[in-house]
Amino acid sequence: MDAPDGRGILFPERLPTFTRVPAPESLHGLVRWCWLPRWDLPAGVVSRQEVLPFPASNLVVEPGGVRLHGPSTRASHRDLTGSGWAVGLLLRPAAWTSLPGGPAAVRDTSVPLDEPDLLATVTAAMAAGADDEAVAVATGWANERLAPPDEGGLLADAFEDLVAGDRDVVRVDQAAERLGLTVRAVQRLARRYIGVAPLAVIRRYRLQEAAQRLREDPSVTIAAVAAGLGYADQAHLSADFRQVLGLAPRDYRRAAGAATSRGASKTP
Structure with missing residues (x-):
């Protein structure tokens, strides 16, 4: 692994x-x-x-x-x-x-x-x-x-692996097509084995990646991060950020940069 x-x-x-x-x-x-x-x-x-x-x-x-x-x-x-x-x-x-x-x-x-x-x-x-x-x-x-995975669990794991590893997957129908399943089947798997809707799973991984890029690469623009993760535009990424994190991407980047500076100032 x-x-x-x-x-x-x-x-x-x-x-x-x-x-x-x-x-x-x-x-x-x-x-x-x-x-x-x-x-x-x-x-x-x-x-x-x-x-x-x-x-x-x-x-x-x-x-x-x-x-x-x-x-x-x-x-x-x-x-x-x-x-x-x-x-x-x-x-x-x-x-x-x-x-x-x-x-x-x-x-x-x-x-x-x-x-x-x-x-x-x-x-x-x-x-x-x-x-x-x-x-x-x-x-x-x-x-x-923990018992060995059943067939549904293995499919749910495959969905998670696909979303976690392929940033081009931004819609449920894309995930379903790549797994050879219907959208309804993916929705059932997510409900049974993950506990949130499949689109929420996809957006969570994309938001994690967005936060990591904004934190680690000061040169990248928010618009470029949005485009790289399949968002229609910067506004859609910002809306997701506010809904889940409670602040805008620009504010998160500023706060993360300040935290990094404070950490560096404490280093001998």
Whole structure:
């Protein structure tokens, strides 16, 4: 599996220690990667972590328990204080074959999972500073609890892979044609295994790419980013940006640049 990329992280300079570890081959089709943040902040300091999440679900182990987080329809943030950690698994659509309920039921929310052994073992590993062991425990749990992908799950995974890897796919009918499916079939797959509409999946990946380009390449124009990602014009990209991120592309670029400058000023 390819090494994880940095899409979805809106302000990398604000991150605490953060690692993404590709899932083992045994979880192919079920888990994309394991992610681990750690933080230890001085008293009174608050670090706001803002992300544009992947259109997917996550299983997350934290000191307070184990939770299943559904797909998010908007950018989100978390204010970190003190010290802490989390160990998460970014799930593939096919993982829902063996998870309770369905992703639409936990869209924009989360539910607790009664997994005391998983919580205790991961907590012990993180307390000992054994991040690799924590990853092994979490992925071992997934190997035991997640059933192999069914036919629908594999098709949903293929849709996700297509959208994630081909920026020319900007409409649902394009995805359906390349997968050899009808638009209705793609809509059913997205509803059953992802929990959001297929067009929302496509737009989320395009917005992640837009944010990354605006953040990393100051020379590229917003119009060029819009054209490169299949938007009809800059106005359409700006409308999507405001709807999901809550600010215009120009404002995001300015904020990301300011965050980068502050980070650089702290470097010895």
